[in-house]
Amino acid sequence: MRLSKAFIPTIKEVPKDAVDASHVLLLRGGYIRMVGSGIYEMLPLGQRVLRKVTEIIREEMERAGAQEVLMPALLPASYFQETGRWDVYGDVLFRIKDRRGGDYHLGPTHEEIVTDMIRRDLRSYKQLPQILFQIQMKYRDEPRPRAGLMRGREFLMKDAYSFDVSEEKAHESYGTMREAYHRIFQRLGLDYRIVQADSGAIGGDTSAEFQILAQSGEDAIVACTSCDYAANVEVAEASTEGAARPEDAAGEPLERVATPDTKTMEEVVAFFANENVTLQDTIKALVYLVPGEEPQFVMALVRGDRDVNEIKLARYLGTDEVHLASDADVREQLGTSVGYVGPVDTKGMRIVADPEVAAIVDGVAGGGDGHHYRNVNFGRDFDAELASIRTVGDGDCCPRCGAPLRSYRGIEGGHIFVLGTRYSSAMNATFLDESGKARPIVMGCYGIGVTRLMAAAVEQNHDEAGIRWPLPIAPYQVIVMALGKKAEIFAEAEKVYQALAAEGVEVLYDDRKERPGPKFKDAELIGIPLQVRVGRDAADGFAELVERASGQAQKVALDAVVPTILGKLRAGGGR
RNA sequence: CGGGGCGUAGCGCAGUUUGGUAGCGCGCACGGUUCGGGACCGUGAGGUCGAAGGUUCAAAUCCUUUCGCCCCGACCA
Numbered sequence: 001m002r003l004s005k006a007f008i009p010t011i012k013e014v015p016k017d018a019v020d021a022s023h024v025l026l027l028r029g030g031y032i033r034m035v036g037s038g039i040y041e042m043l044p045l046g047q048r049v050l051r052k053v054t055e056i057i058r059e060e061m062e063r064a065g066a067q068e069v070l071m072p073a074l075l076p077a078s079y080f081q082e083t084g085r086w087d088v089y090g091d092v093l094f095r096i097k098d099r100r101g102g103d104y105h106l107g108p109t110h111e112e113i114v115t116d117m118i119r120r121d122l123r124s125y126k127q128l129p130q131i132l133f134q135i136q137m138k139y140r141d142e143p144r145p146r147a148g149l150m151r152g153r154e155f156l157m158k159d160a161y162s163f164d165v166s167e168e169k170a171h172e173s174y175g176t177m178r179e180a181y182h183r184i185f186q187r188l189g190l191d192y193r194i195v196q197a198d199s200g201a202i203g204g205d206t207s208a209e210f211q212i213l214a215q216s217g218e219d220a221i222v223a224c225t226s227c228d229y230a231a232n233v234e235v236a237e238a239s240t241e242g243a244a245r246p247e248d249a250a251g252e253p254l255e256r257v258a259t260p261d262t263k264t265m266e267e268v269v270a271f272f273a274n275e276n277v278t279l280q281d282t283i284k285a286l287v288y289l290v291p292g293e294e295p296q297f298v299m300a301l302v303r304g305d306r307d308v309n310e311i312k313l314a315r316y317l318g319t320d321e322v323h324l325a326s327d328a329d330v331r332e333q334l335g336t337s338v339g340y341v342g343p344v345d346t347k348g349m350r351i352v353a354d355p356e357v358a359a360i361v362d363g364v365a366g367g368g369d370g371h372h373y374r375n376v377n378f379g380r381d382f383d384a385e386l387a388s389i390r391t392v393g394d395g396d397c398c399p400r401c402g403a404p405l406r407s408y409r410g411i412e413g414g415h416i417f418v419l420g421t422r423y424s425s426a427m428n429a430t431f432l433d434e435s436g437k438a439r440p441i442v443m444g445c446y447g448i449g450v451t452r453l454m455a456a457a458v459e460q461n462h463d464e465a466g467i468r469w470p471l472p473i474a475p476y477q478v479i480v481m482a483l484g485k486k487a488e489i490f491a492e493a494e495k496v497y498q499a500l501a502a503e504g505v506e507v508l509y510d511d512r513k514e515r516p517g518p519k520f521k522d523a524e525l526i527g528i529p530l531q532v533r534v535g536r537d538a539a540d541g542f543a544e545l546v547e548r549a550s551g552q553a554q555k556v557a558l559d560a561v562v563p564t565i566l567g568k569l570r571a572g573g574g575r
Numbered sequence: 576c577g578g579g580g581c582g583u584a585g586c587g588c589a590g591u592u593u594g595g596u597a598g599c600g601c602g603c604a605c606g607g608u609u610c611g612g613g614a615c616c617g618u619g620a621g622g623u624c625g626a627a628g629g630u631u632c633a634a635a636u637c638c639u640u641u642c643g644c645c646c647c648g649a650c651c652a
Contacts (some may be wrong), residue, residue: 012601012613013587017645037644085652092651109652143576143650151651218651415652447652485610516611524612535611 001476003510003522007044010522020216022458023148025467029526031475038145038153040451045526048475049454050156054135056187056472057158057448064180066131066160071113073137077103079112083426094139094153106139111423111445114161118441119429125165128431128441129173133160135450147216149455150411156450163441165433167420170442174206174418177446181210181414188453189470191460192413195221196231206418210448211410214459219410222392226403234311237388238396238405245359245378252362252375254344259372263339265304268364268372275374279305283357283365283376285341287325287333287349290317297325297333301343301353303360306390316352316387335368342366343382344373353384411456412449419443461549467527468549471572478565479508479528483516483535492558493534496543499562500532505569524548530568532561 008030017034018024026032031046042050058068080086080093086105094106107113114132122130138157145153162173178194185192190212197209209232211221223230231237262268265282282304290296298317300308314322330338334347342365343351357363358378365382367373378384396405421440424430430438454473461468471477478500482493490511497509508528510519516535523531533544543561546553547568556564 009585011586016581016587019646034644089652111652140651144646144648146646417652445652483611515609515614517613519613520611521613533611 001508003508004512006508008522008526009043010525012521018148020147020150020455020459021462022150022216022455025458025462025525025527026148026455029467031526032149034148036153038142038151040149040152040154045475046454049469049473050450052473052475053188053450053453054156054158057135057184057450060180060184060187061133061158061160063183064131064176066133066177066180069114069117069132069134070136071107071110071117071134073107073139075105075107075113077105079116080105083112083423085112092140092142094141107136108138108140109157109445109447110134110159111161111419111443112427115423115427115429115441115443118163119424119427122163122429122431122441125431125433128163128165129169130163131160131173131177132163133158133446146218147455149451150216151218152451155452158448158450160446162444162446164444165431165439165442167418167442170418170420170444171206174416174444177416177444178208181416181446181448184448185210185212185413187472188457189461189472190413190453190457193221193223193230193408193410194228195223195410196235197415208416209410209412210414210416211408212413212453212456212460213408214411214456215409216459217409217411219412220393220407221410222394222396222405222407224398224401224403225406227398227401229398229400229405231392233309233391233393233407236392236405237399238392239399239402240355246361251377251380254376254381255374256367256371257374258370260370262372263337269304271372272364272374277364279303281360281363283343283360283363284308285343285366287330287338287341288313288322289325289329290314290319290322297329297349298322299341299343299346299349299351300389301351301357301384302390303354303356304364306354306356308389309391312387313352313389316389336366337369340366340369340371342368342373342376343384344376346382351382351384352387352389353378354388354390355386356390357384358386411452411459413453413456414446414448416446417444419445462527465521466525469527469529471529471569474506474527474529476506476508476528477569478505478530478532479510479523480532481510481516481519481523481534483519483533484538485513486538489534489538492538492543493532496532496534496558496561500565503562503566505565529572530565532565534558 010030011028014024015027018027030043032040035041077086096104098104135158137154139154142153145151164170164173192210192212195209195211197207220233222236259271262271265284268282269277269279280303284302284304286300286308288298288300290298300313302308310322327338362375365373365376393407398405421442424440424443429441431441433439458467480493480497482490500507529548531546541558542555543558544553545556
């Protein structure tokens with residue numbers, strides 16, 4: 001493609017509404033344009049990248065035995081009504097009425113539709129397993145679209161669904177998809193971690209996220225520095241090593257001390273400074289309101305230097321969510337202000353403590369307005385249900401191997417689940433087993449945010465000057481640049497361009513009547529992996545080969561350019 | 576949904592406080608000079624000031640309503 005003829009509108013200034021690197025660079029590089037909040041169009045360069053990403057995904061899904069289908073994005077309400085999600089999904093669903101007033105919506109995900117597809121024509125265990133996938137636009141009226149392609153209201157998604165005869169077989173399909181995902185993310189050239197995750201409202205007991213590491217990521221994850229343990233902080237655990245209470249710890253007598261103006265843990269520690277009390281000796285007590293038909297108050301205890309993980313607490317309590325109780329509620333329930341809550345006088349309130357709290361010997365805890373208890377010991381001075389309810393982060397150790405954990409920010413690029421029979425039961429999707437008995441199909445579902453991957457790849461591969469595409473997803477592999485105004489330079493560059501194109505290389509040719517400066521800037525901005533600079537040395541028979549990612553440059557004889565490029569492309573896995 | 580900010584030429588912005596003929600930079604078109612890190616000179620095209628209503632002799636500017644966009648938070652199969 002000649003740049004002089006291409007529709008690649010690069011822009012020099014940073015668009016005012018773009019903040020994140022991927023958003024800025026994809027706009028500036030002429031890859032995407034916004035049509036509405038969370039709605040983007042792909043310009044020629046953007047579409048080429050998307051095509052490369054989808055092709056890699058398609059290849060790996062098919063290699064794993066999955067079959068491509070295409071379901072409608074425009075859906076009658078009846079399917080979601082069948083499983084109750086028509087109501088549950090709420091405002092996130094784009095709802096539409098047709099001319100007769102019938103209810104429709106745009107598909108945010110396709111469990112119901114694919115389950116219907118299967119139940120229509122699948123009868124026997126002999127037809128299982130099946131894995132179906134599609135690559136299609138999804139629609140979700142997100143409360144807050146973000147950062148260009150990162151969180152859109154319309155976005156390209158690869159969604160796959162597996163159907164098996166049993167839970168055990170479903171886990172095999174899950175494993176197959178997990179391996180396929182590893183291959184996909186590796187081929188895309190992304191730095192990612194597979195992490196344990198909360199399965200959320202979609203249900204299911206086994207799930208994992210493929211998190212692409214990036215500072216701008218929306219998710220917080222922790223990963224072991226030694227083994228392959230990694231988890232979303234929503235579910236992360238830490239080693240309980242050192243959280244055991246020493247057996248010989250008798251404990252000093254409990255003592256209630258007046259501690260005016262010590263509402264925060266730091267102030268408490270400062271108050272007891274000359275008694276060697278540290279944050280780790282204190283017990284942080286928070287009162288939560290558990291909503292439900294009979295709302296209930298629960299006290300959560302963590303060590304003073306820790307934070308309560310509300311998702312873990314809610315899961316332990318068997319509820320969807322918990323909320324911090326208001327100051328007024330706390331006073332009504334416990335007769336004290338929130339700064340002086342402790343587990344010693346709880347008037348029968350249910351208490352859940354992180355195991356670390358039980359290990360504290362002679363700790364400090366709230367003792368009612370203006371007071372704290374000194375020498376508080378679990379089992380002697382208070383009782384509690386023990387459950388892991390704290391947030392894990394830097395400084396914690398791996399629950400599997402004990403090595404230090406590190407925290408990262410991540411972009412959720414993929415999510416895989418074993419669903420069980422949640423949808424098949426609700427929709428009566430059954431098969432006949434060997435004994436002729438009808439049983440619900442056991443399902444799994446597997447998603448990849450394709451447009452999001454494109455943005456994530458930029459987040460992970462860019463510098464001040466622009467994008468540095470990994471070779472497998474670059475819109476073009478090579479850009480030939482004619483630098484100068486002499487006709488001979490253009491003639492030589494043209495020859496190189498033609499020769500590369502003849503070899504099947506995806507090559508851009510910057511034949512514009514521009515000075516060299518803008519050509520350098522554009523080549524770097526749009527991020528083509530290999531540059532062939534034909535300019536001042538062309539008369540002597542040389543060109544310069546520059547790698548965008550490393551900045552490495554080498555002088556190459558003009559007639560050696562094509563073989564050298566072909567060698568680099570092979571080495572880079574680009575062909 | 577709560578909080579904050581912004582809509583003026585293709586892009587980035589000034590002008591709004593204090594109402595009085597709509598400006599600057601980049602980009603774009605034409606001519607000339609320049610040619611390895613977003614050159615320079617000259618000429619020129621391009622704007623219902625997001626929209627609607629109101630106040631006024633007069634509204635980008637004041638008032639009311641409304642639409643859109645961004646950021647933080649809540650939310651996120």
